[in-house]
Amino acid sequence: MADATVNAKFVSQKISKIRWRPSHDQYTQESDVFASGSWDDEDCKVCLWRWPAGESMVDDDGLEFDSGRDLIELSSAPHYGDVSGLEFLSTDSIVVASSTGSVSLYKHHRSSQELNISSKWEGIHHYPSGKGCPCTCVATQGDDLVVSAGEDGRINVLNVSRKEPLRTIDKANSCTVNGITFLMQLEVISVDSSGQLKVFDLKQSSDEPCKVFSTLGEQIPIQCISRHPTQHHIVAAGGHDGVLSVWDLRQDKFPVTLLEAHSAPMWEVKFHPSNPDHLFTCSEDGSVLHWDGSSVSSLVTGTGAGSGGGSLFTQHSQQNSGSSNLGITSPWLAIESGRQKMDITTLLPNQTLPVNTIDILSQTLLAGSDEESIYMLDVPGIR
Template identity: 65%
Template structure:
């Protein structure tokens, strides 16, 4: 049973992001950032979740959870609504704005947030009027890209005051999400229901690949890349549908799964256990998708696998298992996938979520941050 805590914060939360864990032996991150929207002033905050502690009293049984309500460490003002945020390493966070700007904030020992880099006027519409920068993605500690309502992609480096490259005609409609696939390759989702891959090394404004949702042009609102298999991508649609894509060969989604009853604002693979995926929606719900039971059907292992029908036959006749992803075998294993709701019915939208270790955080228009412990998925 998931343990749910709620922190009321007097601001509508638009984004939450865990700071990357420090060190290879880390048990996960306990620090995250949040941003707000629809307020008189924008804010970016850093929070810490107290770690569970061992009960040293007379009770038997070992560990008991203490009060793990997030504690605010520091905050800073931000121009406009926070539309997206991603950490640059462990010491800085990049934040996009409804005013068409991108700002990088650095923290000093988690005690303060200070502006380190700022790019204004990099997203604009007709008449050079600023429009929203809708999304941002980061790579390492100094490289990031932004995209916006103007269909433009900017490549930014924290040591340069202006974009080091701009793809002005990346899209004719709003880009709603962007992620790095490789060091210099990004993928976007847009309001026309397309995925586009751009190779930043090429001197071209045309995408290297384009993928499309079949049927009506339903906007795609969110995107997540599988943490270890870069050809596997999940997207969330304005219609609440979860789509799974294989970027190696398919022009259309491998699987379409009816999910939420309203726009799916974010989708996230678990960073170290990607058989688990999480989604949140305008309808106020947060779902946990568990594909681990599909694994045996995909790899041809375990009972009912069909005697190795999914095994490749290399030269020499030696049989080797075909390495693939359970997310690409959902058609055959649909009945095996477990889907559970993590929050009681909410009347207001859940705008954002992130997952690290056994802890999921999400933010809502209820002016609250939810912290949910999910045992067994570290």
């Protein structure tokens, strides 16, 4: 596999979250605008950027680089506290979680390029004493639904037209919720510091999770989660030990596959939105990895030779025989047999400081780090 072309820009902010803006056109995924949030600063910010495509050039040493590709700040707005979660609700609306325990909705006004807060849910995450605690993550669904979770173990269900939460699950977890995402319209899954995944059906009145999944052995915190874009029963999660785990939510309560990934906590994991045979991870160790399951997929489906160039680091199957048919359509469940190999590429070699966040759209991956830089990587081999 060819190396990724890397563009780096120093932005004078430690980047905690980065997300591509969704396209206006539902038939294309192309976008050149993204949002970022910062942390560990007296004046944290939410910013909108444009990184237009440049012309591909080759230097005297034969190395490819982009000519005329320069990062443009479209707009920025102050944010009180660290940005601990950031997701687009629509093309011009951004939901932002704060270390202060609040959630804010930022609106981008394209005519003036202003970015400002249009709604805010103050202090919806707090300890029993009433003191605020960090809201650690947010997820969005449709154009009006938001869920937030925090160090208090609480999950809030928000609607942008309401000043108060639609619903609060006070004791969703007895420890910190580190990540949350929608599985379906009214179903969410969370990961927490006890190493559990919990599914909550928001249609039900009960505050109890409808499913609970756990890692084996020692309770290693799970830091992040990503849902497969087309097979919603498949999720990938990243652990505090740097291990990538793949789960089949229709099967047993344990991960299908465990893959040694990073040497430090994994902060984000992302399936490619239109080509989910590809997955990306970033870590406290300063690296970004590309996991290419397409060779495994071709072996399983019989569509190609499938001679992956990389190697599967380690894996342990907890899958029962009832899920053997699932490998037909997903390399992430097929690799449990141990016979298939997967291409694993280091897109961004270990940096001095952590890479906190990534997002992928088409062939372009964004990464934000504590080095106060934003990286744009053109990843080969993805269509």
